[in-house]
Amino acid sequence: MKASEIHGLPVVSRESARELGEVRTLLLDVGGRRVAAVEVDAGGRARAGWGSVVGVGADAMVLENENALHDPADDERQRLAPAADLPERLVLDDRGDAEGKLADVEIDPEDGRLVALLVGEDRIDAERLRSIGGYAVVVSSARG
Amino acid sequence: MTRRVRARELVGRPVVSVAAGERLGEVKDVVVEAESGEFRGFTLNAPGALGSPLDRALAADAVHAIGSHAVMVEDESSLAEDPGTLRGDRADVIGTTVLTENGTRLGEITDVILDVDRDTTLVGYEIERDDDGGKRLIARPSAVSISGDTLIVPDDVDQVAPDELAALRAER
Numbered sequence: 474m475k476a477s478e479i480h481g482l483p484v485v486s487r488e489s490a491r492e493l494g495e496v497r498t499l500l501l502d503v504g505g506r507r508v509a510a511v512e513v514d515a516g517g518r519a520r521a522g523w524g525s526v527v528g529v530g531a532d533a534m535v536l537e538n539e540n541a542l543h544d545p546a547d548d549e550r551q552r553l554a555p556a557a558d559l560p561e562r563l564v565l566d567d568r569g570d571a572e573g574k575l576a577d578v579e580i581d582p583e584d585g586r587l588v589a590l591l592v593g594e595d596r597i598d599a600e601r602l603r604s605i606g607g608y609a610v611v612v613s614s615a616r617g
Numbered sequence: 618m619t620r621r622v623r624a625r626e627l628v629g630r631p632v633v634s635v636a637a638g639e640r641l642g643e644v645k646d647v648v649v650e651a652e653s654g655e656f657r658g659f660t661l662n663a664p665g666a667l668g669s670p671l672d673r674a675l676a677a678d679a680v681h682a683i684g685s686h687a688v689m690v691e692d693e694s695s696l697a698e699d700p701g702t703l704r705g706d707r708a709d710v711i712g713t714t715v716l717t718e719n720g721t722r723l724g725e726i727t728d729v730i731l732d733v734d735r736d737t738t739l740v741g742y743e744i745e746r747d748d749d750g751g752k753r754l755i756a757r758p759s760a761v762s763i764s765g766d767t768l769i770v771p772d773d774v775d776q777v778a779p780d781e782l783a784a785l786r787a788e789r
Binding site: 571605 | 631633634635636639640684685686689
């Protein structure tokens with residue numbers, strides 16, 4: 474699934490069937506190449522670890538229960554990259570050549586793994602991801 | 618595969634950290650040691666906390682790669698605070714007189730040509746000829762000798778058209 478398909482989805486509690494808010498952004502752990510958490514617009518902003526996500530499909534993200542949502546200040550100071558901020562970010566390879574601008578990020582909704590970066594018409598395997606920064610997403614060069 | 622670039626084209630190029638995806642600054646000067654022709658590194662303009670730029674140095678051996686968009690470094694620690702550590706002659710090679718062995722001034726150096734494929738090495742000079750004002754390229758192995766003031770070349774030195782960077786001979 475693409476991150477853009479997940480952003481904006483309603484977030485629902487499995488325990489109560491209540492809608493808690495909507496997905497503001499996926500939060501990416503670059504080193505682990507996975508979605509670490511989800512930021513939810515729920516009145517204020519709140520965060521849920523990926524482990525509390527039961528499933529995500531075309532129509533909603535389902536969390537275990539309302540307690541899954543917590544104040545972001547409770548988190549450890551991790552450097553997580555908000556996926557919603559990434560469209561149009563420059564993609565550079567580690568040889569200093571530009572690959573293009575990031576269009577979207579593809580994840581595996583089963584396990585939250587980063588699968589690929591979508592740059593124009595191209596798919597860059599997430600294995601190549603080196604870093605996500607304010608200036609660029611850096612990937613290892615296809616030349617190797 | 619060789620990739621060649623004019624040093625002056627590198628001025629203003631962003632310097633980006635591979636580890637963080639952040640822009641650490643931009644190239645200000647290309648530093649070449651005039652007598653050996655060795656590429657020493659870059660001086661950079663780096664953003665300062667108060668808005669005015671800081672000088673930083675990037676030594677040749679700390680350059681991870683030079684590409685068409687950016688100069689890449691591993692991380693912030695690749696930069697040094699003191700540009701004096703580069704031990705080269707900043708831009709002094711520009712304007713150096715080009716003299717033939719029979720004592721005729723051919724012109725002056727207007728740029729240096731770098732090969733940036735894996736390591737960065739100086740492979741040639743761009744000169745501006747006195748007689749027609751045109752630009753030519755001279756391969757580094759073609760030069761007889763170079764000092765801070767003068768580049769000496771054979772009378773019949775091979776001169777390459779200015780856009781034929783790839784045609785510069787790598788070996789004598």
